[in-house]
Amino acid sequence: EPEVTQTPSHQVTQMGQEVILRCVPISNHLYFYWYRQILGQKVEFLVSFYNNEISEKSEIFDDQFSVERPDGSNFTLKIRSTKLEDSAMYFCASSDRGNQPQHFGDGTRLSIL
Amino acid sequence: AQRVTQPEKLLSVFKGAPVELKCNYSYSGSPELFWYVQYSRQRLQLLLRHISRESIKGFTADLNKGETSFHLKKPFAQEEDSAMYYCALSGGGTSYGKLTFGQGTILTVHP
Numbered sequence: 593e594p595e596v597t598q599t600p601s602h603q604v605t606q607m608g609q610e611v612i613l614r615c616v617p618i619s620n621h622l623y624f625y626w627y628r629q630i631l632g633q634k635v636e637f638l639v640s641f642y643n644n645e646i647s648e649k650s651e652i653f654d655d656q657f658s659v660e661r662p663d664g665s666n667f668t669l670k671i672r673s674t675k676l677e678d679s680a681m682y683f684c685a686s687s688d689r690g691n692q693p694q695h696f697g698d699g700t701r702l703s704i705l
Numbered sequence: 706a707q708r709v710t711q712p713e714k715l716l717s718v719f720k721g722a723p724v725e726l727k728c729n730y731s732y733s734g735s736p737e738l739f740w741y742v743q744y745s746r747q748r749l750q751l752l753l754r755h756i757s758r759e760s761i762k763g764f765t766a767d768l769n770k771g772e773t774s775f776h777l778k779k780p781f782a783q784e785e786d787s788a789m790y791y792c793a794l795s796g797g798g799t800s801y802g803k804l805t806f807g808q809g810t811i812l813t814v815h816p
Contacts, residue, residue: 635809642802647802
């Protein structure tokens, strides 16, 4: 069964540095999402992406965050200048249509020092 | 605003006992409700969605619009059901596709 893949599984970065989290959605999916889960808290929506543009973003997704689909397969989340509070598990998800069930990746654990 | 509440962080039952994981939601329109499960060291995966009305791994969930609830039930719990369970809501309009999750409930089924 096709899966969403995320790399790296764990990223450790110094505060203030830029970080790029990578995702390869399922190949025929058109809708892409990023979520994050701070330790001990709920999974929170960050951003949805369709047709090469952001469909919706949450309050968390401020100017420090950006997403990109640089080619036909990858979907990236960039945090420009990381803060301690960005430490979390980041999940990528994809679906073939907007309100169809989303398939999640294993997540990237981001640790900011 | 969309909100999902799972009142129980932890739920323990014995094998063969019935189990009910509670989920309440707040949404002004017609939501779509899901249950996702995360087994130990595995990814979040869809367990069931309300519109499909199917039973997966013996679990069922009925959307009760009057009580704004979508409780997950299984008549006879198995040890392999031990996992984290998340209730999630997807709204319409501009929030089409965006999932709002509850806090999650850790279910432990004892032998």
